Amino acid sequence: MDEQAIMQVLENLLSNAIKYSPLQSTITVQIRQYGTTMHLEVQDEGPGISEKDKKKLFKKFTRLSTKSTGGESSNGLGLSIVKKMVQAMNGAVWCESEVGKGATFVVELPLA
Numbered sequence: 001m002d003e004q005a006i007m008q009v010l011e012n013l014l015s016n017a018i019k020y021s022p023l024q025s026t027i028t029v030q031i032r033q034y035g036t037t038m039h040l041e042v043q044d045e046g047p048g049i050s051e052k053d054k055k056k057l058f059k060k061f062t063r064l065s066t067k068s069t070g071g072e073s074s075n076g077l078g079l080s081i082v083k084k085m086v087q088a089m090n091g092a093v094w095c096e097s098e099v100g101k102g103a104t105f106v107v108e109l110p111l112a
Helices: 003-019 076-088
Strands: 027-034 039-042 093-097 103-110
Touching: 003 076, 003 103, 039 093, 076 093, 076 103
Parallel strands: none
Antiparallel strands: 027 039, 039 103, 093 103
């Protein structure tokens, strides 16, 4: 596993969680082992992501209907970069979310 790449992925996911969560909310980071894989999970208490937006989450230059809570701008590249980095480590990334219930981004990587 590429430690620098994992840190960059985590920083990006945390940055997004902060950007889309209300002030004073909680962001949870968990690492779990499932057999021969590791899951890195970043969960926020933001507005959640619609099914329509989930389909385009990891595409370049995608702008979602969800707006940042502090008016921060987005170039729409962060999650596409995360996906490329995770795939380069033979992993997968996805989002679990319901509108109004926050979002959890899961990175699954094989253990050495």
